[in-house]
Amino acid sequence: MKKILKAIGLILALLIIVGAIFYVANNESLPTGIKSEKAEALATKMMKALNYEAYKNTEVLEWRFRGKHFYKWYKSENIVEVSWDKNKVILHTKQPEKSVVFVSDINTENQQLIQQATNYFNNDSFWLVAPFKVFDTGVERSIVKHNEKDALLITYTSGGSTPGDSYLWILNEEGFPTSFKMWTSSIPIGGIEASWSDWKTTAAGFQLPIKHKMSLFGVELKMGDVKASNPKADALAHKILKTIKHEAYKKTRYIEWSFRGKRFFKWDKQKHIVEVSWDNNKVILHTNNIEKSTVFIDEKESTENKNEIVKKAEAIFNNDNFWLVAPHKLFENGIIRNIVNIDGKEALKVKYTTGGSTPGDSYIWIVNDAFLPIQFLMTVPSMKMDQVPATWDDWFTTESGTLLPKNHTFSSGGKLSMGDVKAFN
Template sequence: MKKIFKFLIIIILLLATAITVYYFVNNEKLPEGKQGKEADALATKMFKAINHEAFENTEILEWSFRNEHFYKWNKQENIVTVSWNKNKVILHTNQSEKSTVFVDDKKVENKGILKNATDFFNNDSFWLIAPYKIFDTGTERSIVNYNGKDALLITYTSGGSTPGDSYLWILDENYFPTSFKMWTSIIPLGGVSATWSDWKTTKTGIQLPTKHILSLFGLEIDMGDVKTENTKADELANKILKAINNEALEKTRFLEWSFGGRRSFKWDKEKHVVAVSWDTIRVNLHPKNRENSTVFFNNKKQENTDTTLVKKAWDIFNNDSFWLIAPHKLFDYGTIRSIRKIDNKEALLVKYTTGGTTPGDSYLWLLDSSYIPKSYKMYVPSKKMDGVPATWDDWILTESGALLPSNHTFSNGSRLSMGEVKGYN
């Protein structure tokens, strides 16, 4: 018995020694940083890299934490459904007294479960959205030289479940976060790192992590099937499409219009071939297969197609058709929709992430009481447009039943006519 006892004592001492050695070898002191304008400038670059604006406009986020806790967060309403085991809590993050607790789908009064849900949410949401919290109230930002590069140290002086924690964000050359190092009350070892590299671009345009790998014994945190939605924005977009009779446009075969009297178009939507005409030139443009396009001078077909003219026709068509049918393109592939409040009215912000000539452009649609667009503000970085306004005037009901604009007016008073707009089958 004494031998077994001695053996156990030796094992315990060896483990204690190993833990002590591991701690002193791997424990890092919290680095000292410099607060002020430089730190805030670095944080702003990080904010821009992660598209913080899209996060602010996102309505609903869904994820899980290590397949144990499950969340659906209505961010705009400050309400999150937290589920685990037999428990479900409808948590009001700003008014905890309004929260409701369910066990086996039966409503109960249980402050312990409510506190667990609050603590779970504070911790688990941090692992999802921490990069978007660097300017939260109660945060201090410092710039730190880490391995010869600028890193961003964030200290939470208040809020959450563990105020006082610090995180050093490691950024790539585009200021996008790739990992952080932690100094927290939960982990006694300072400087434990975690990856922020397995990102997913979600439906609302924000990027969120799907998992993290910790340097502490290679632990993995799985964030589950990460999703986001902008339900109210999609509802508003559908009201616009109904108001301008998008269903009729989808069934329309031919569209005709002109652009400021400078060029004209006849578009066979069924075959997706567009006759683009300007000066003495006509290009029968195949937008999806430009190599099949043909060029005419004075109605005489070129033997060898001039590809520069085809490219010019393609650019013209992308621009000029947008001024005709942009409100009908709210659900095109690569679009992100969100709601903005303008003069206490809902407006629809649409960002195009792919397609067209200048992907990345955004348009804020202002609507009348019938949800018909009356104007938009243009945000086009390539043309240095930052909220440039233009009206959508003189809507006409085409023969095919779709509503299309025939004029636009700019802030300087100039007008853009779409000519004699036609839609027919």
């Protein structure tokens, strides 16, 4: 027996020595950061790289943590479904007393499960959306030099399950996070690094991580099939498309119109070719293959200043067709949709992240009771426009069966005519 106890004692002593060596070799002290405008600027750059606006306006997030905890987070309503084992908690994050608990699909009063769900959610959601939280209440931001580059040190002074934790965000040149180092109460070794390099672009227009890899023993945290969506906004967009007969628009081949009586268009939508005319210029613009475009001056083909004239025709077309068919473009790539309230009624905000001449523009569509667009509010940073209103008037059913507008009116009283609008096959 004494030999066995002695052997156990030697093993324990050896483990303690190995553990101490491992701790000394891997533990890093929390760096001292400098709170400054530079730190605020770096955090802002990070938010822009992450497309924080899209995240902020997202309605629903879904993921699973390590295949054990399952989440459907109605973010705009502050409600999250948390499921694990035989348990399911409808957790009201702002009003926990409203939470509902089910065990094996049977409603039960179990406050302990509500607290457990809260702890799971605080931890597991952090691994999904931590970089979006750097401007939360109770967060301190400072600058730290890491490998001779600026890194963002975040300290949570309040909130969550473990206030006091700190994270050093390591960013690429664009400000996008690639990893962080942790100093937390739950991990005794400081400076453990976790990757933030495996991302998925969601339907809501921003990226979420699908997994993380820890520097400690190579542990991997999988986030499952992450999703972010705006079902209410999408439902409103679909109602608008139904009202303006979008299915007929998709089948429409030819559209003709003019812009202020000065620029004239004949668009073969099926072949992606549009005839753009202004002054003595005419461009046969191949929108999907600009190099094939041809230029005519006074009805004669010309190569003089061709690139400049084609580029101008493309810019004219991008602007002028928007005033005719913008509501038909609600589900094109690079568009973020979300619900906003205007004068107590729901309206649809769309933001263009790519495409056109000025990505970054956004428009709030105001509809009538039949979901027909009657006005939008334009935010165009390049023109210093912030929610400038314009009407969408005189909608009519075209020969092809779709609806298109004939006129617009600005808040200044100015009119914009689309001329003799035609759409046919």
